[in-house]
């Protein structure tokens with residue numbers, strides 16, 4: 001299937017990002033946005049792309065460049081195993097009716113290509129079978145575990161794709 005990519009600004013698309021999330025993250029282990037403020041702070045500083053099938057928005061890709069050192073206080077809680085100048089996958093999400101048609105892999109390939117010289121990092125819930133399979137097939141490796149991710153009481157797997165050894 002053919003999907004068209006569109007780069008978007010956060011401020012003009014808060015509602016769309018909120019609504020997409022409500023439709024996609026419906027599983028018991030998912031954490032969902034509860035307000036527009038949460039959407040804003042979650043995506044703040046990210047590059048955000050929407051992927052369209054004709055006129056329907058089918059998927060979201062968002063990533064953020066890590067830049068330690070500029071504000072050490074703010075970065076105190078950051079995982080030190082995530083290297084300087086790496087890129088964090090902030091969101092990879094496909095509407096249920098478009099899942100299983102290759103869009104997740106396509107968005108991940110775009111993420112890898114546009115950041116081809118950088119180390120890539122992400123977290124996902126260990127029970128997120130589709131996510132884990134998609135990431136492992138795309139070359140990511142599991143390197144860690146978080147017991148209580150951001151005080152949600154839920155765990156996360158840590159995955160990475162290293163290019164700069």
Ligand SMILES: CC(C)(COP(=O)(O)OP(=O)(O)OC[C@H]1O[C@@H](n2cnc3c(N)ncnc32)[C@H](O)[C@@H]1OP(=O)(O)O)[C@@H](O)C(=O)NCCC(=O)NCCS
Pocket residue numbers: 024025092093094095098099100101102103104105106123124125128129130131133134137
């Ligand atoms: C995870 C997600 C992004 C994958 O996107 P997708 O478009 O459905 O995935 P693709 O069609 O590109 O499939 C990628 C590969 O993983 C496999 N896969 C995907 N979901 C799977 C599932 N639930 N069970 C088994 N295999 C699965 C596919 O079979 C495919 O392998 P193939 O190339 O051999 O067919 C999508 O399912 C999604 O948005 N899920 C809900 C949100 C989410 O969990 N996002 C990740 C949070 S970190």
